[in-house]
Amino acid sequence: MSDMLDQLVQLVRENAQQTVVANPAVPNEQNDAIIGEASHSIAAGLQDALASGNVQEVMGLFNSNGQVDNSNPLVNNISGNLISSLTEKFNLNSGTAASIAGSLIPAVLGSLVKKTNDPADNGFSLDGIFSSLTGGSTNGVNLGSLLGKFAGGLDKDGDGDVDMQDLMGMISNGAKQQQSNGGLGGLLGGLFGR
Incomplete structure (x- = not known):
C-alpha cells in the first residue's frame, strides 16, 4: 500500500494549494502533516469501506466520472474522519477543519477517479487500488x-x-x-x- 499511499500524498498535495498551503488558518509548519493526514484519511476510509464489505459504495465512487461531493456516504465518512483528526491532532477549529475536509476530500477523490478511469494515465488503476487496499x-x-x-x-x-x-x-x-x-x-x- 506504500506505493499507492505515496501517489495519494502527491495527489493530495496537488489539490491542497488553496485549501491547506495558502490557508491562513493553517500554520505553515503543519502543511505537510495535514497533507499526510488527508492522504491517510482517504486510504483508511476506502480500506474500511472494503473491509466492511461495502464494495458497491467504493465502486459507485469510481463510477462518478470525477464528480464527487460530500453527499456520498463514503465521502462523508472520509471527510468526517479528517475533520476529527484535524481538530484533535492539529488543534484546528471545527469550522476550519470542516472547510478543509469539505473542499479537499471531494477534490482529491475526484482526481483519483479521473486518473483511475483515464486509460492514458497509468499512475492509478482500479486493480492496483483494490490490491493495495485489500491485498x-x-x-x-x-x-x-x-x-x-x-x-x-x-x-x-x-x-x-x-x-x-x-x-x-x-x-x-x-x-x-x-x-x-x-x-x-x-x-x-x-x-x-x-
Whole structure:
C-alpha cells in the first residue's frame, strides 16, 4: 500500500494549494502533516469501506466520472474522519477543519477517479487500488467472490473463479463499446447496476 499511499500524498498535495498551503488558518509548519493526514484519511476510509464489505459504495465512487461531493456516504465518512483528526491532532477549529475536509476530500477523490478511469494515465488503476487496499481480499473474503455476487457470469478467463483478472479483461474488452457511455465509469456502472 506504500506505493499507492505515496501517489495519494502527491495527489493530495496537488489539490491542497488553496485549501491547506495558502490557508491562513493553517500554520505553515503543519502543511505537510495535514497533507499526510488527508492522504491517510482517504486510504483508511476506502480500506474500511472494503473491509466492511461495502464494495458497491467504493465502486459507485469510481463510477462518478470525477464528480464527487460530500453527499456520498463514503465521502462523508472520509471527510468526517479528517475533520476529527484535524481538530484533535492539529488543534484546528471545527469550522476550519470542516472547510478543509469539505473542499479537499471531494477534490482529491475526484482526481483519483479521473486518473483511475483515464486509460492514458497509468499512475492509478482500479486493480492496483483494490490490491493495495485489500491485498486481494476484504477481511478474509476473496474480492473476486464479492464481485461475483454483484455480477454473475464474469469468469472471462475460464479459471473457475471471478477475480480482478476477469474484471480487468472485461473492462479492456468492453472499453471500446463503452467510450460513448462514459468510459470505464459507464462500464462499471452497468456492471454494478448503477
